[in-house]
Amino acid sequence: MKSDFYSPSDTPGRHEKEMMWNRIELAVAEQRIRSIKSIHWKSFWFGCAASVLIVFSVIGLFTVFRSVTAPNPNSGYALDMTYERAMNQLVSMTPNLVKQADEVERPVLESKIKNIEDIDSMIEEIRNDMLLNGVSDIKRRQLKRLYALKMDHVKDLLLSDEVSM
């Protein structure tokens, strides 16, 4: 009955169909763009949130890593104190050596003591720098070398009488 009931005039013409389709197509496309836009905005905010989380995570990890691996700033001062105490014990013996030395050896010993005093002043400079600007690897290495140098001179002083013999 369906095919008999409707007349050809009830059916849309080709032009009418295309007109309707063009509008439908446009509306569907607009709707799709709107949904894509909203998805993109969501993605943008998700991306921002993720970036913030990543930044905080990296900062946290870096802080933990530094606290675990970085040397204790006080360790530089502790090292200096140890060297200082050890060195003082050795140096305290040198005046007696100078007194006991004969006329020939005395100028040599005094020049070594002068060198030790120069080293001491350099150590003092680095120590002040550490107190003012903090400890660094370079300063720690310089300090270690100066103490080693000072120790060499003290050793030479201690063994000077054996050399002369």
Place this chain on the structure above:
Amino acid sequence: MVDLDDNRLIELAKEGSQSAYRMLYDRYVDDLFRFVAQFRPERTEVADIVQQAFINCFTKLELFQGKSSFKTWLFSIAIREFQMDLRKWKGKETESIDDHEIPSLPGDIDLMSIKVYVSKLDERKRMVFLLFEVEGYSHKEISELLEIQESHSRTLLTRAKMELKTHLTEKRL
């Protein structure tokens, strides 16, 4: 893509296939246009309703669950586009009529005469008559389409047929 059934076309359309949208449109635009044309005399108004029904249908395709056929869903959307207050339908003429009481139309009827008289039925009766007799929907489907009770659909069809029969009898006399 020509032989694809509605469900496959809907799946493809949901994935963004423009061809699938076009296939669904081509498949049902004539049916919908002819149906809507029985309620609106102006072709431009018919075109507007059909076009808007397809737009609503396609832009809300995600909501289609396949409980009814795509055509039924499309028709239900189009009917809402008529801007008829379907709520007024409910609660009226609810007296139930048995199936055997529904009058049958004469077999040798002039289809054009029927069409003329169908167009004179009020919208409710015309709608149920067309959906049942022309589009082939069952009363259960009509009740779902129009959100009315099945008994209400039967009653409206009976009254529509009685009116038509009266007109046809008068014409013969």
